[in-house]
Amino acid sequence: MTKNSLTRRDFMRVGAGAAAAGVAAKVTILEPLRLWASPRPVPPSDTVRFAIIGTGVEGCTLLNATLPVSGVECVAAADLYDSRHIAAKEALGGKEIETTREYRRLLERKDVDAIICATPDHWHRRIVVEAAQAGKDVYCEKPMSHSVEDGLAMIEAVQKNNRICQIGSQRVSSILYAKAKEIWDSGKLGMVDTIEAAWDRNTDSGAWVYPVPPDAGTQTIDWDTWLDGAPKIPFDPIRFFRWRCYRDYGAGLAGDLFVHLLSGIHFVTGTNQPAQRALSTGGLYHYKDGREFPDLLWTMYDYPNFQVVLRCNHNNNTEGEFFGFYGKTGTMIIRGSTLTYKPQASCHQPEDYSIYGWPKKLRDEYLAKWTKEHPEPKPGDFKIDEDSEVFTPPPNYSDMSDHLANFFHAVRTRQPVVENDVFGSYTAIGCHMSNSSYFNRTVVVWDAAAKKIRSA
Numbered sequence: 081m082t083k084n085s086l087t088r089r090d091f092m093r094v095g096a097g098a099a100a101a102g103v104a105a106k107v108t109i110l111e112p113l114r115l116w117a118s119p120r121p122v123p124p125s126d127t128v129r130f131a132i133i134g135t136g137v138e139g140c141t142l143l144n145a146t147l148p149v150s151g152v153e154c155v156a157a158a159d160l161y162d163s164r165h166i167a168a169k170e171a172l173g174g175k176e177i178e179t180t181r182e183y184r185r186l187l188e189r190k191d192v193d194a195i196i197c198a199t200p201d202h203w204h205r206r207i208v209v210e211a212a213q214a215g216k217d218v219y220c221e222k223p224m225s226h227s228v229e230d231g232l233a234m235i236e237a238v239q240k241n242n243r244i245c246q247i248g249s250q251r252v253s254s255i256l257y258a259k260a261k262e263i264w265d266s267g268k269l270g271m272v273d274t275i276e277a278a279w280d281r282n283t284d285s286g287a288w289v290y291p292v293p294p295d296a297g298t299q300t301i302d303w304d305t306w307l308d309g310a311p312k313i314p315f316d317p318i319r320f321f322r323w324r325c326y327r328d329y330g331a332g333l334a335g336d337l338f339v340h341l342l343s344g345i346h347f348v349t350g351t352n353q354p355a356q357r358a359l360s361t362g363g364l365y366h367y368k369d370g371r372e373f374p375d376l377l378w379t380m381y382d383y384p385n386f387q388v389v390l391r392c393n394h395n396n397n398t399e400g401e402f403f404g405f406y407g408k409t410g411t412m413i414i415r416g417s418t419l420t421y422k423p424q425a426s427c428h429q430p431e432d433y434s435i436y437g438w439p440k441k442l443r444d445e446y447l448a449k450w451t452k453e454h455p456e457p458k459p460g461d462f463k464i465d466e467d468s469e470v471f472t473p474p475p476n477y478s479d480m481s482d483h484l485a486n487f488f489h490a491v492r493t494r495q496p497v498v499e500n501d502v503f504g505s506y507t508a509i510g511c512h513m514s515n516s517s518y519f520n521r522t523v524v525v526w527d528a529a530a531k532k533i534r535s536a
């Protein structure tokens with residue numbers, strides 16, 4: 081049987097089975113943008129010199145991801161934990177740079193064009209505001225803000241000082257998400273009323289149970305400065321290394337993972353506002369280690385044209401990182417690094433359910449009339465290869481290098497970044513709405529006029 085010999089109804093039957101079995105899909109390996117790999121050496125006068133504040137897990141990952149980016153140079157790093165000065169240099173392949181506990185020394189350096197801020201969330205506001213006031217462009221890690229007010233203050237400082245600001249949800253620069261946006265913008269999905277996304281992990285590391293290094297102590301860590309405006313308490317290495325578990329410094333599952341999901345959804349759908357309404361539920365089922373956040377969190381959000389349902393679960397990882405965009409004429413799924421587009425069956429079908437409450441005579445007449453009015457399409461009038469399409473980046477693709485490159489390109493050219501401070505604040509507000517709803521056990525709304533989250 082050739083594909084063109086299928087009747088329309090055969091196609092619907094076989095096509096659906098084939099798609100369910102994962103066959104009949106055209107797989108495309110996406111072409112990297114290579115924004116970061118300049119074809120020519122960048123002259124020293126065009127080199128962007130940057131310094132980094134916070135060289136823990138993410139700071140070191142970012143430093144390493146800058147290595148393939150042309151025309152950038154890290155000249156200094158600040159961290160409150162001395163061992164992380166060594167880790168920063170190692171992440172740069174052993175490069176000698178200035179290291180210090182005092183981040184303000186980096187802001188004072190005239191040869192520093194830009195700052196990367198990779199501290200815990202409770203420090204983002206102060207560093208971004210001071211960096212902008214010092215005339216530096218800033219790449220600030222996600223979630224941009226630790227509160228709605230922090231985000232507003234950061235936007236004001238960035239805009240008043242005419243700075244470039246990129247927030248660090250690197251999927252916004254991913255070629256996979258660019259393809260998803262292309263499919264969304266093409267209208268192939270039709271009207272989409274439901275978007276769901278999940279980020280499930282089922283390991284202690286995934287639940288932030290990070291080990292404490294043996295040299296951690298008040299001799300090696302400036303604990304009082306680290307606390308900043310948070311309540312003063314004696315040195316607690318658990319809080320220092322597992323800060324995501326505590327509300328004074330982090331935002332739990334929402335701030336760590338929902339922000340990536342919301343950034344992906346806002347980017348793909350071109351959303352330029354926070355959700356209007358949110359309702360969360362969840363619970364702390366397994367990690368009863370004194371943490372203040374749940375290990376299972378669900379939030380349902382209302383946007384003007386669709387609903388979003390997010391889930392993060394620390395106790396099962398079957399779904400991993402997942403997005404589903406459900407449209408009237410197509411479905412788009414992102415599972416890890418694989419994007420699948422599948423058309424919804426669009427052929428007309430005779431009613432085959434409710435007519436079984438009709439007498440046989442009426443039923444037969446109805447079916448005869450329907451068949452007359454809907455002749456079979458000729459073979460070849462439809463194509464089975466319109467079935468699923470699958471897209472994936474090449475092996476070792478780094479959206480983080482692309483995201484950093486996008487920032488440094490903007491610093492050099494003053495062109496807009498892909499994820500600016502306003503975008504970052506909107507997705508962070510979504511995280512704050514999620515937590516607000518969870519902790520207050522109420523539906524919350526975003527009051528755009530008052531720029532506040534309030535109970536519905």
Ligand SMILES: NC(=O)c1ccc[n+]([C@@H]2O[C@H](COP(=O)([O-])OP(=O)(O)OC[C@H]3O[C@@H](n4cnc5c(N)ncnc54)[C@H](O)[C@@H]3O)[C@@H](O)[C@H]2O)c1
Pocket residue numbers: 133134135136137138139158159160161164181183198199200201203221222223248249250305306320321323335336
């Ligand atoms: N984009 C991503 O995929 C991604 C992944 C992980 C973390 N993050 C984000 O990166 C940020 C850092 O996370 P992490 O896991 O690296 O945390 P971490 O605790 O491993 O590292 C943070 C470092 O910041 C330092 N620090 C804090 N305040 C400082 C100050 N005032 N001056 C100098 N150094 C200071 C701390 O000493 C610490 O070493 C968070 O906002 C987090 O949400 C983003």
